[in-house]
Amino acid sequence: MSAFNGRIESLHNSHDRRRFDCGDSALNDYLRRYARQHADANISRTYVACKEQRICGYYSLAMAAIKKQQLPSQYHKRFADYPVPMARLARLAVDVGYQGQGIGKLLLLDALYRCLELSRNIGMAGVIVDAKHEQAQAFYQNFEFETFPDSALTLWLPTGAIQTLFAADQSSYAIEKGPRSVFNP
Ligand SMILES: CC(C)(COP(=O)(O)OP(=O)(O)OC[C@H]1O[C@@H](n2cnc3c(N)ncnc32)[C@H](O)[C@@H]1OP(=O)(O)O)[C@@H](O)C(=O)NCCC(=O)NCCS
Numbered sequence: 160m161s162a163f164n165g166r167i168e169s170l171h172n173s174h175d176r177r178r179f180d181c182g183d184s185a186l187n188d189y190l191r192r193y194a195r196q197h198a199d200a201n202i203s204r205t206y207v208a209c210k211e212q213r214i215c216g217y218y219s220l221a222m223a224a225i226k227k228q229q230l231p232s233q234y235h236k237r238f239a240d241y242p243v244p245m246a247r248l249a250r251l252a253v254d255v256g257y258q259g260q261g262i263g264k265l266l267l268l269d270a271l272y273r274c275l276e277l278s279r280n281i282g283m284a285g286v287i288v289d290a291k292h293e294q295a296q297a298f299y300q301n302f303e304f305e306t307f308p309d310s311a312l313t314l315w316l317p318t319g320a321i322q323t324l325f326a327a328d329q330s331s332y333a334i335e336k337g338p339r340s341v342f343n344p
Contacts, residue, residue, distance in 0.1 A: 162260070162261070163208065163215070163260065163261060163262050163265055164210075165208055165209050165210035165211075165215060166208070166209055166210075167206055167207070167208050167209075167265070167266065167269050168206065168207060168209065169204065169205070169206055169207075170190075170194055170195060170198065170205040170206065170207050170217065172195075173212055174207055174209060174212055174214050175212045175213055175214060176190050176191045176194075176214065177191060178213065178214070179191070179214045179217070179254055180254055180255055180256075181216075181252035181253055181254055181255060181258075182255050183252065183291065185291075186250055186252040186291075187252075189219070189250055190205070190214070190217055190250075190252070194217070194219060197219070197221075202221060203219045203220060203221035203249055204219065204220050204221075205217055205218070205219040205220075205250075206218055206219075206220075206266070206269065206270070206273075208253075208262050208265060208266055214254065215253065215254050215256075215257040215262055216251075216252060216253035216254060216257060216262045216263065216266050217250070217251075217252060217266070218248060218250060218251040218252075218266045218267070218269070218270045219248075219249040219250040219251075220246055220247065220248060220249065220270060220273065220274070221246070221247045221249045222244070222245075222246060222247065223244075223245045223246065223247035223287060224242035224243060224244055224245065225242065225243050225245055225287065226242065226243070227239075227240070227243050229307055229308075229309065229310075229313075230243070230307065230308075230315070231305060231307070231308055232308070234317075237284075238284065243284045244281075244282065244283045244284060245283055245284055245285055245286065245287045245315070246274040246277060246278075246283055246285075246286045246287075247286070247287050247288070247289075248267075248270055248286055248287070248288040251263065251266060251267060251270070251288075253266070263298065264302075267299075267302060268324075270286075271286060271302075271316070271321050271324065271325075272325060274286050274318075274321065275318070275321045275322065275325060278318045278321075283318060284317065284318060285315045285316050285317040285318050285320070285321070286315060286316050286318075286321065287313060287314065287315040288304065288313070288314050288315070289312060289313050290312045290313075290314060291312075292312070293312075295312075296311065296312055296314065299314045300314070302316070302324075303316060303320060303324075304316045
């Protein structure tokens with residue numbers, strides 16, 4: 160697990176959004192200008208890995224629905240011809256000063272655990288993500304995300320795979336009490 164000794168918490172007003180720089184202006188801009196607006200409008204939620212007010216990384220989650228035909232063909236039989244409910248990992252970024260220290264992985268696991276909790280309450284087929292480029296695609300593939308057949312930069316992780324990821328005795332990510340106790344002791 161990462162040696163990160165900060166906290167993961169919901170984005171709030173006193174976090175210093177201006178200083179955040181992940182090297183991608185669109186992702187910086189989203190955090191500075193839109194993340195709180197979207198939370199206020201209840202269309203997404205943003206969580207930050209932070210040390211006091213300093214934001215080291217963030218992710219945003221939203222709901223989504225896709226056509227089953229977008230999924231790899233082996234999954235088509237599993238779903239009816241209705242929109243397939245998903246969570247969307249809409250954004251994930253780590254400040255350049257903190258990249259390569261395991262914070263991206265911590266944030267991804269935090270996001271997946273949050274989705275797993277949500278799936279227990281309302282059900283969802285999995286988590287999708289639109290990778291911005293091939294490097295980001297490779298990052299998600301490390302965590303067993305599968306690419307969509309017609310759009311290699313769109314990936315998904317089925318809810319069953321997320322359950323397995325966190326299942327006790329089955330993976331190094333196994334956690335007993337949820338990410339709060341692991342990431343925010
Ligand atoms: C992609 C990004 C979020 C990764 O965050 P990070 O904190 O640097 O990554 P971590 O240190 O947590 O790495 C976790 C694991 O992923 C691997 N990894 C990191 N970046 C990777 C990449 N681009 N391709 C493949 N693997 C990668 C690491 O080697 C590490 O593997 P390990 O667990 O076996 O040691 C970060 O580099 C970033 O914010 N980049 C700019 C914005 C961006 O591209 N965001 C993605 C948008 S979809």
